[in-house]
Amino acid sequence: MNKTFVTSLITISALSLSIMQLSAIPVQGEPKSLTLRAETNAVNMDMVIKDNFIKAKYASAENRFLQGNVKAAHDDFADLISKASHDDYVFLAYGIKMAEFGFFDLTEELISKLDNNLYTKNYVKDIRNFYYPSGMISLKDTLYLTDAYAGIVYNNLAIETSSELLNSVQAEESDYKNYLIALGYYKSNNLPQALKHINNAIMENDVNLNYKILKAKILADSDKPKQALKILAKIKKTEVYTVDFQNKIKSAEEYVLYKVSKDNALKDYHLSYYYHLQGKSLLATKVLQSAIIQAKSYTPQIFGLLGKIYYENDEPFKAQEFAQRAYKDNSKNYHAVMTLADTYYDDRKFEEALKYYKEAKKLTKESAPSVGIAKSYLALEQKKKSEKLYKKLLKNPSTDEDLLIGALKIFPQRAYDYLPSIASVDITNNDIWLGLANMAIKDKNYSMAETYLNNSYYIDENNFKYYYYLSQVLRAKGEIEKSEISLIKCSTLNSNYEAGINFNAPEKVHPRQSVYEK
Numbered sequence: 001m002n003k004t005f006v007t008s009l010i011t012i013s014a015l016s017l018s019i020m021q022l023s024a025i026p027v028q029g030e031p032k033s034l035t036l037r038a039e040t041n042a043v044n045m046d047m048v049i050k051d052n053f054i055k056a057k058y059a060s061a062e063n064r065f066l067q068g069n070v071k072a073a074h075d076d077f078a079d080l081i082s083k084a085s086h087d088d089y090v091f092l093a094y095g096i097k098m099a100e101f102g103f104f105d106l107t108e109e110l111i112s113k114l115d116n117n118l119y120t121k122n123y124v125k126d127i128r129n130f131y132y133p134s135g136m137i138s139l140k141d142t143l144y145l146t147d148a149y150a151g152i153v154y155n156n157l158a159i160e161t162s163s164e165l166l167n168s169v170q171a172e173e174s175d176y177k178n179y180l181i182a183l184g185y186y187k188s189n190n191l192p193q194a195l196k197h198i199n200n201a202i203m204e205n206d207v208n209l210n211y212k213i214l215k216a217k218i219l220a221d222s223d224k225p226k227q228a229l230k231i232l233a234k235i236k237k238t239e240v241y242t243v244d245f246q247n248k249i250k251s252a253e254e255y256v257l258y259k260v261s262k263d264n265a266l267k268d269y270h271l272s273y274y275y276h277l278q279g280k281s282l283l284a285t286k287v288l289q290s291a292i293i294q295a296k297s298y299t300p301q302i303f304g305l306l307g308k309i310y311y312e313n314d315e316p317f318k319a320q321e322f323a324q325r326a327y328k329d330n331s332k333n334y335h336a337v338m339t340l341a342d343t344y345y346d347d348r349k350f351e352e353a354l355k356y357y358k359e360a361k362k363l364t365k366e367s368a369p370s371v372g373i374a375k376s377y378l379a380l381e382q383k384k385k386s387e388k389l390y391k392k393l394l395k396n397p398s399t400d401e402d403l404l405i406g407a408l409k410i411f412p413q414r415a416y417d418y419l420p421s422i423a424s425v426d427i428t429n430n431d432i433w434l435g436l437a438n439m440a441i442k443d444k445n446y447s448m449a450e451t452y453l454n455n456s457y458y459i460d461e462n463n464f465k466y467y468y469y470l471s472q473v474l475r476a477k478g479e480i481e482k483s484e485i486s487l488i489k490c491s492t493l494n495s496n497y498e499a500g501i502n503f504n505a506p507e508k509v510h511p512r513q514s515v516y517e518k
Contacts, residue, residue, distance in 0.1 A: 068150050070150060123424075129208070133175050134204055158183075161180075209238060229256070229260065236249065258270035301326075311323075316346060320340065323335070323339035324336075351380070357376055437456065449473050
């Protein structure tokens with residue numbers, strides 16, 4: 001994942017709509033007026049206009065939702081969806097956001113528009129297993145319950161809302177109602193009632209992971225650590241396919257561990273990890289630095305996590321410094337060993353990287369060290385060893401993104417299989433969409449290439465490769481002047497673009513913060 005996903009929250013990915021279908025939505029208290037961010041002679045002006053105006057319209061609808069004007073928000077979101085051009089990527093983005101808000105009818109409408117292809121299937125499974133109630137509810141009940149959700153989460157009305165829900169017969173059959181009552185009681189610190197109602201919700205729907213995560217948090221806050229950890233263990237055994245939802249599970253795990261830990265330094269460690277997974281890495285490092293002063297006994301763990309955080313935020317010198325300090329105190333600290341391996345690999349010190357990847361492999365059942373060993377062998381021109389290890393790792397169907405990316409280098413002929421597979425577990429990986437666009441261009445499938453490039457633009461409109469491949473598409477379509485403008489934009493963003501333009505799988509994969517919260 002690129003750096004922007006770690007450093008800030010960014011507005012939700014825009015829907016691809018026809019320009020003729022766009023109109024501003026006048027709303028009282030609407031967000032600040034729109035300013036186009038790109039130059040007026042941009043070769044991709046249609047995309048610029050779509051992106052800007054739809055983000056503004058989405059912001060208006062979301063603003064209404066956050067203020068509790070749920071019916072108007074639902075109507076606005078439904079209007080956007082009804083006008084949407086076909087684009088699986090943004091349909092998934094909006095699908096997750098609508099499910100989070102409780103607009104399951106809108107999520108289903110978006111899902112119904114998806115192609116039944118490889119990279120949509122995993123996301124649909126995760127959306128339904130994570131958020132959905134056991135049965136769909138009427139529009140009237142949907143609006144009633146989403147209004148309750150907005151009141152509890154965004155408008156500091158947890159006590160009033162949970163009481164109102166409890167005394168109402170509306171949506172009585174929905175397990176989602178019990179979840180919201182539990183959430184309201186949890187937010188108002190009435191933990192016994194919260195536990196009672198989340199148990200009711202889970203009894204009616206034992207698939208929903210969001211319900212189980214709330215139960216684990218309630219138990220952890222109730223000073224019932226053994227029960228909380230037992231629920232957490234069950235959650236972790238559930239098959240989750242995509243990195244976005246895997247991150248949600250990991251985030252919940254760190255929160256629960258923070259609450260059940262007794263030692264203050266250990267609590268700070270898990271709280272910091274939780275903040276990092278929430279995209280608040282600066283806050284995470286501040287908490288860790290404070291923890292160092294408090295407890296020397298946890299110094300290796302703290303230094304190891306600091307190294308990992310700095311590495312995943314593209315600060316390799318700090319990452320290596322803290323990883324080395326952690327390794328010196330405890331050579332079996334997994335975060336430290338993996339960070340050293342990764343930083344040495346990035347510095348092209350492949351012998352050192354291989355050494356640390358082998359050490360890391362002894363410390364975990366995860367596949368990451370083995371993938372590191374395989375790519376180090378390849379970098380050291382020991383292709384047979386690398387190929388043998390990749391074949392072993394790929395024997396079972398895998399949703400391991402790093403493994404699939406590494407396999408691309410040893411089996412480039414399998415790109416048509418692996419690139420969609422990577423997209424199926426992480427649609428935010430911009431290099432994958434650019435790789436798919438490149439393949440489509442080689443196949444002279446320019447319409448498909450444009451679709452992939454649109455996805456790339458939504459993720460990062462300033463990626464030089466996007467403009468290079470766009471120039472190729474435009475040239476193939478006979479739009480020579482526009483093609484030249486696009487190539488100039490490419491060279492402006494990266495004067496040495498030719499050195500990096502041939503698609504290569506990324507060397508490393510950064511931690512994810514959901515693209516749906518841009």
